[in-house]
Amino acid sequence: MSDNRSSTNARPSSNVNHNGKRRADEGQDDLPQPYNASSLQPVKRRAVSPSDQPRKQKRPGARARISESQREAIQRRQVERDRESASAYEEHNSMRGNHDVVRQHYNSVPERGREWRTRDSKIKGLRVFNNWIKSCIIQRYSPDEDHTPGSREAGHSSGKELLVLDMGCGKGGDLNKWQSAPQPVQLYVGLDPADVSITQARDRFRNLSSRGGRGGHHRRPPPRLFDGRFYVKDCFGESIESLEIIQQVGFDPSPMNRRGFDVVSMMFSMHYAFESETNARNMLRNVAGALKKGGRFIGCIPNSDVLGEHVRKWNEEHAAKKKAAEEAKANGTAPDEEPAEEKEEGEADDDEPPADPGAEWGNSIYRVRFPGKTPEDGIFRPAFGWKYNFFLDEAVEEVPEYVVPWEAFRALAEDFNLELQFHRPFLDIWEAEKDDRELGPLSERMGVRERGGGPLLISDEEKEAASFYLGFCFYKV
Numbered sequence: 001m002s003d004n005r006s007s008t009n010a011r012p013s014s015n016v017n018h019n020g021k022r023r024a025d026e027g028q029d030d031l032p033q034p035y036n037a038s039s040l041q042p043v044k045r046r047a048v049s050p051s052d053q054p055r056k057q058k059r060p061g062a063r064a065r066i067s068e069s070q071r072e073a074i075q076r077r078q079v080e081r082d083r084e085s086a087s088a089y090e091e092h093n094s095m096r097g098n099h100d101v102v103r104q105h106y107n108s109v110p111e112r113g114r115e116w117r118t119r120d121s122k123i124k125g126l127r128v129f130n131n132w133i134k135s136c137i138i139q140r141y142s143p144d145e146d147h148t149p150g151s152r153e154a155g156h157s158s159g160k161e162l163l164v165l166d167m168g169c170g171k172g173g174d175l176n177k178w179q180s181a182p183q184p185v186q187l188y189v190g191l192d193p194a195d196v197s198i199t200q201a202r203d204r205f206r207n208l209s210s211r212g213g214r215g216g217h218h219r220r221p222p223p224r225l226f227d228g229r230f231y232v233k234d235c236f237g238e239s240i241e242s243l244e245i246i247q248q249v250g251f252d253p254s255p256m257n258r259r260g261f262d263v264v265s266m267m268f269s270m271h272y273a274f275e276s277e278t279n280a281r282n283m284l285r286n287v288a289g290a291l292k293k294g295g296r297f298i299g300c301i302p303n304s305d306v307l308g309e310h311v312r313k314w315n316e317e318h319a320a321k322k323k324a325a326e327e328a329k330a331n332g333t334a335p336d337e338e339p340a341e342e343k344e345e346g347e348a349d350d351d352e353p354p355a356d357p358g359a360e361w362g363n364s365i366y367r368v369r370f371p372g373k374t375p376e377d378g379i380f381r382p383a384f385g386w387k388y389n390f391f392l393d394e395a396v397e398e399v400p401e402y403v404v405p406w407e408a409f410r411a412l413a414e415d416f417n418l419e420l421q422f423h424r425p426f427l428d429i430w431e432a433e434k435d436d437r438e439l440g441p442l443s444e445r446m447g448v449r450e451r452g453g454g455p456l457l458i459s460d461e462e463k464e465a466a467s468f469y470l471g472f473c474f475y476k477v
């Protein structure tokens with residue numbers, strides 16, 4: 001899901017904070033020096049309010065006299081609390097388990113270079129198509145409302161440069177797209193829990209710097225390369241507020257945030273947050289906290305309408321097959337069953353009804369498989385924890401992902417003052433933008449379609465895999 005390209009002025013690095021201590025959560029060897037643009041000041045820490053201080057006991061040491069029934073009630077409550085915390089611990093551990101699987105998977109995906117991705121990959125059509133879609137979203141929705149289109153080409157920009165936060169930045173596949181954004185970028189911060197990916201993103205950024213910001217598919221001369229920062233960070237299981245750069249830019253989830261990033265981008269990564277309501281809320285708090293008022297939250301995720309429709313059809317077909325088998329059995333027309341094999345001692349009892357199989361579909365390049373029962377009507381309720389395994393040839397190996405039920409996501413985003421601006425399936429974005437003055441020729445240079453406004457150069461199977469996604473943009477109001 002990424003591409004490769006170029007640029008200038010990478011700043012020197014240090015991984016030492018203001019106290020001269022190594023920043024443990026960043027896990028990197030050579031961080032750029034603390035950001036020193038005059039507009040960015042560290043936020044002041046809130047003093048602990050009296051109500052946050054531990055309460056003093058009125059009669060320290062005094063022992064309460066309690067009856068037998070009170071003692072039993074206390075013991076019962078204690079047992080109850082222990083049970084609750086044990087199940088919360090188990091839930092936390094299983095979530096950490098999935099998180100580690102995802103992190104390890106992305107860490108192990110080899111970086112094979114642009115040549116391979118654009119020439120030899122079996123899914124090269126899908127890769128360039130997805131990259132073109134991401135470019136469209138960045139081109140259309142990253143600029144400020146008052147940015148004058150075309151001012152960059154004409155050589156005069158409004159002077160205001162963007163602060164961009166990329167959550168789940170992976171190997172830095174979007175760096176070039178940001179270098180070609182209509183409104184120039186001043187600062188790009190990339191966060192991802194996969195440490196190997198972060199190292200590769202930082203290398204890619206250095207490469208871009210050494211090539212003077214040149215590369216990729218855009219024709220116009222590149223401007224000075226932005227300042228790039230990369231940190232190992234889980235953006236869904238915890239707050240990103242602890243990162244110094246986030247504090248410097250400004251973090252405040254309230255609608256009053258006048259400081260903060262202009263854009264938060266989450267390309268192909270947000271669905272991992274829908275493992276639980278807690279993680280989805282953490283994620284949105286991080287987005288809303290990092291964005292300034294008027295800032296944009298852009299991204300792409302699997303389309304829950306597509307997932308729901310496949311699930312509904314699969315359940316319908318499964319129910320029809322089951323009914324036909326039952327009827328055949330009742331009529332005595334069922335094919336003869338194989339004689340039951342003798343069981344070994346200790347072998348599980350095969351007479352138990354088999355676990356309900358999950359919905360499954362795909363083609364030779366992608367596959368979706370739900371491990372358990374799915375909603376018959378294809379509507380995912382409750383909104384969190386609908387796990388499926390996703391396989392994409394050469395890119396994603398059976399990694400657990402989570403359905404993002406669109407309406408639930410949109411309603412939750414509103415709780416965080418994020419208002420929907422745009423939401424479209426990938427193939428509709430293609431139809432809407434393919435003949436645009438800038439994006440049309442870009443699609444030809446990238447090899448998404450034939451020259452001269454020709455047809456899409458992706459196979460039907462790649463097209464089906466692409467139709468799995470949608471793009472979105474929210475505004476922080």
Ligand SMILES: C[S@@+](CC[C@H](N)C(=O)[O-])C[C@H]1O[C@@H](n2cnc3c(N)ncnc32)[C@H](O)[C@@H]1O
Pocket residue numbers: 001002102103106167168169170171173174191192193194197233234235236237266267268269272
């Ligand atoms: C399909 S890759 C997309 C990478 C990049 N955004 C792109 O479009 O090329 C998904 C990324 O989400 C990241 N991710 C998974 N869990 C995350 C989390 N809790 N916080 C932030 N990123 C996460 C993965 O490590 C991985 O790099």
